[in-house]
Amino acid sequence: MASAAEQLAANLNFGAFAKAEELKKRIWFTLGALLVYRLGTYIPLPGLNMEAFGQAFDSQSRGILGMFNMFSGGAVQRMAIFALGIMPYISASIAIQLMTSVIPALEQLKKEGEQGRKVINQYTRYATVLLATLQAYGISVGLESGSGIVADPGWFFRISTVITLVGGTMFLMWLGEQITARGIGNGISLIIFSGIVAGLPNAIAGTLELGRTGALATGVILAIILVAVVVIAAIVFMERAQRRLLIQYPKRQVGNRMFQGDTSHLPLKLNTAGVIPPIFASSLLLLPATLAGFSDSTTLPNWATAVLAALGHGQPLYMLFYAAMIVFFAFFYTALVFNPADTADNLKKQSGFIPGIRPGQRTAEYIDYVLTRITVVGSIYLVLVCLLPEFLIASTGVPFYLGGTSLLIVVSVTLDTVAQIQGHLIAHQYEGLIKKSKLRGGKRGR
Secondary structure, rough: OOOHHHHHHHHOOOOHHHHHHHHHHHHHHHHHHHHHHHHHHEEEEOOOOOHHHHHHHEEEEHHHHHHHHHHHOOOOOOOOOOOOOOOOHHHHHHHHHHHHHHHHHHHHHHHHHHHHHHHHHHHHHHHHHHHHHHHHHHHHHHHHOOOOOEEOHHHHHHHHHHHHHHHHHOOOOHHHHHHHHOOOOOOHHHHHHHHHHHHHHHHHHHHHHHHHHHHHHHHHHHHHHHHHHHHHHHHHHHHHHOEEEEEEEEEEEEOOOOEOOOOOEEEEEEEOOOHHHHHHHHHHHHHHHHHHHHHHHHHHHHHHHHHHHHHOOOHHHHHHHHHHHHHHHHHHHHHHHOOHHHHHHHHHHHOOOOOOOOOOOOHHHHHHHHHHHHHHHHHHHHHHHHHHHHHHHHHHHOOOHHHHHHHHHHHHHHHHHHHHHHHHHHHHHHHHHHHHOOOOOHHOOO
């Protein structure tokens, strides 16, 4: 027999959506916040010669700047006030999470529940300000080093640029928190999502234009479309895939009544790390090419030139390192965000156990064993999803927006947001059923 939640989910329709006023307010708030973000990506920094900057950016668009431009929704290309985007906050969050596993005081805060989480979030904000300040100062110095980019170089330009860029990042961080609290979905993820989606029409148009001019054959364009469809299908399947561990709870007596033992499941995602491994791997691999682009290549030794050529986008050595680093970060981040020992302790405190496994240390070892095996599958999936489009990008010259990392982010965020909308609709329908029932609580509420 289907559960009440399943019955409600099966009966979802547009009529139920029209009656969910709270959900509609949340969606409108989310759309308004994302519109504010998109407007900010078109407000340039003061004191720049945008024509000269555009020429300098075009020469580096295949490096790390191109990827950051994709995540920021084109703000780097226009050197807007949101050019840093939300990436300093993501980097700071990962650094703080890493430190919680190393520093005992932070680990204790993590175990304190909501109050400890608030303190850790505050530390994350401080780290974001520090990291954004360093990046903004580096950008200001880099802009001054370009020929004719800055109209009036000097400390006034540097300070104003740092204040503007750091303020933009802090505003985006606040906006993401507001979306999470008052809107639909994860605010930070939706900001990155909207930036990538905003660039997709231009990327598709550019690809079709290459086909029109004859730079790309029709068969190649069809192959790109086919690969994109296959990649999206694989992402949807794998992101929903779980390995469920059976959890049993013993019989318990409350007063004079004996309650039957219950069963539950511990869901382990095949891709626990999410989109973090491809982002970090891409950033690290594109960094040498970007630094080389800003330096004088004629002064570099022969071995450095050969290494940079081998690490060029689409080269075999680049693909090999890219795959290896995705696998490494998949295991690293999974170990960072999921602690089998804590999970085993929580199960033991709740009198839950895995059938055939002794509670405590043996349960932690078993969960770690299962998690390691499914992470192998998850890392292979990430490598395939990210490398197949990379081969097409390298061989055809299609934009970053059609790469595996961007598709992974777009599909993952879409799935999470749709799941939250369905949850709100189910909750709304459940409240409607309670109000219509003849239960005492329903009568009191009317």
